[in-house]
Amino acid sequence: MADADMPPPDGKGDSDPKVDNDSTNDIPEEQRKEAEEMKEKANEFFKRQDYNQAITFYTRAIELNPEVAAYYGNRSFAHLRTESFGLALQDAAKALAIDRGYIKAYYRRASANMALGKFKVALKDFEAVAKIRPNDKDAKAKFNECKKIVRMQDFQKAIAVEDNHKSVADSIDVQSLSIEDDYTGPRFENGGVTLEFVKDLMQTFKDQKKLHRKYAYEVLLIVKKVFEGQPSLVDITVPPEEKFTICGDIHGQYYDLLNIFELNGLPSQENPYLFNGDFVDRGSFSVECILVLFCFKLLYPKHFFMARGNHESMTMNQMYGFEGESQMADLFTEIFNLLPLCHCINNKILVMHGGLFRDDAVTLNDLRKIDRNRQPPESGLMCELLWSDPQPVCGTGDSKRGVGTMFGPDVTKKFLQRNKLDYIVRSHEVKQEGFEVTHDGKCITVFSAPNYCDTMGNKGAFITIKGNDLTPKFTSFDAVVRD
Structure with a gap:
């Protein structure tokens, strides 16, 4: 609704x-x-x-x-x-x-x-x-x-049965799907995703045309295996002098996603990205956004990263429309369940979609041990990583959202000291300039969906850092105006 x-x-x-x-x-x-x-x-x-x-x-x-x-x-x-x-x-x-x-x-x-x-x-x-x-x-x-x-x-x-551990992916026979003679869209080259395929795909979606479902299924099945092999907390190393970009919520705003790539360059081994959750829902082009991002993950598995957001869940998809965009809903759900929950950059920056925890003794090792292959629970570490928000006053409190935790500057400071981190980056909240720095510079919010829901009037933003200089640099941008 x-x-x-x-x-x-x-x-x-x-x-x-x-x-x-x-x-x-x-x-x-x-x-x-x-x-x-x-x-x-x-x-x-x-x-x-x-x-x-x-x-x-x-x-x-x-x-x-x-x-x-x-x-x-x-x-x-x-x-x-x-x-x-x-x-x-x-x-x-x-x-x-x-x-x-x-x-x-x-x-x-x-x-x-x-x-x-x-x-x-x-x-x-x-x-x-x-x-x-x-x-x-x-x-x-x-x-x-x-x-x-x-x-x-x-x-x-x-209809659930005891054999419910069987994957939807196992029941999909891609080879039985035929490509019609009149199909003119992107095609795999050499049996898989290439840069030319992704560029063709981006233009196809920009023209509001479709990718053949055979290729869509193949992308999903391959990327599922990639995420299966990743931990709940992914460690990222950014070499000295190299740039790294962190983006926040996209929410199905495909033309604004393309604008990020126009402003900051396409993802590549030399131009790595982390997209910090909420790729889908709210906007009109969720499938387009998620398929392009998945393709970049396949192209550059060690230089393109994706974290789960609170909208990568069955409940949010039912509420805000993504499920209705695709008959592949069950397969998307399986993949969302496998998305990493957070990333640690150069052992100094922890990036998660939501925020920190009510428990003041959480360590990075606790996050590594989270069993994430499920729908988000209503409490606990996984829930808080996806749903929590910072607050200006010290301590923790019940979330304004009804799920997750509000955490203050003292909570952030203690967490960083305990885990020997410099600061955290999170997303999850609309900010007028697309970003906000709070908790004495130790808690940064980045949100990359400008004019959220076509009503909020906010800018979007992304963060860039260098491997030898982790000081965040912010780029704000306006929503793309389409005819």
Whole structure:
């Protein structure tokens, strides 16, 4: 379910609670009026897609008048847009505690639960809304969409057998797939992926044409074997004077991926790259992005690296559309399960998609031992590597996303000292300039999907370092404008 389809924030006239509550009467009229003004300012920021500012002003409205369900409901919606699913759930619950009949709070709570993969819980809320508003087409569509996912999960569980360790890849007979005479797209040369094949593939996708499924299957089957041979933590050595590039989230934004290669050069043995997760979902060209990246991995297995992100999972793919782009969903899932979880560069820089850990005694050896060949769990080291976020205050806390951990500058400092590292690089969060340096320069975020979801207005960025100078250099870039 795309949250763009959800009802807009409540406007004027929708903010009064629909239950008897005398506590609001204790608030002076002038203060209630000021709260409404804060809400209207927040709504304007929301319309301009400045969700952080919207959250700030919804919060001010709540502080002035904490007994209005719509204030919490609107802030919940803004938290959904910033992917703070845990905070969205909290605000939806507060709204419903004030007014059990406040329909939009059920939408918010259901959307947050869907984003966290809790489809059966979300289904109950969508069902309630559909019953209350039987003529609401949007409510009915969301209910049916969620029900479809729940039924699919139940079906997959029902047909599971003890022999479920068998790989989907083993059942694919590539040789039986024939290539039609009128196919004019890229073809393997000398039985495999070459640089010319990848260049042809990139242009084919740029022209919004397709790769024949025989070649797509072959790429996936070969790259699966490559990732099978890699550990959960991959060590990378960058020689002195050589450049190394780290990219963050791509999210199916294929034309922006091509722009990175225009700005920074194609991957090669002399121009190595690390893509730090979330290659798919949200954008319209997930399959195109992932196949091009996989091909570069096959071309340069020791100079092109890919880490798993939280969106390389079955739940995220069901939510945000990647699964629907390809009939190869099960094979993609098997490959995603094999992607390394983190990389260590020159024994000094640890790179992961999400962040650090609630446990303050984690070592690199602990990360090497993670059994990653599975769907991400809801807690533990693997979960935190994929989902955690930094916070400005010291210590750890519950994640704003509802999964993972918030970690402060003291946590980062201790982790680096314990493991003799200089700094960490992570992705996972939209940043206005495409990057952000926090925790006294020891925690760097890089995000490479500009104008995320075609709404955020942010720049993308990538990081370059030299083997003998690990000081990060940042390049920001705007989204590609297409006709």
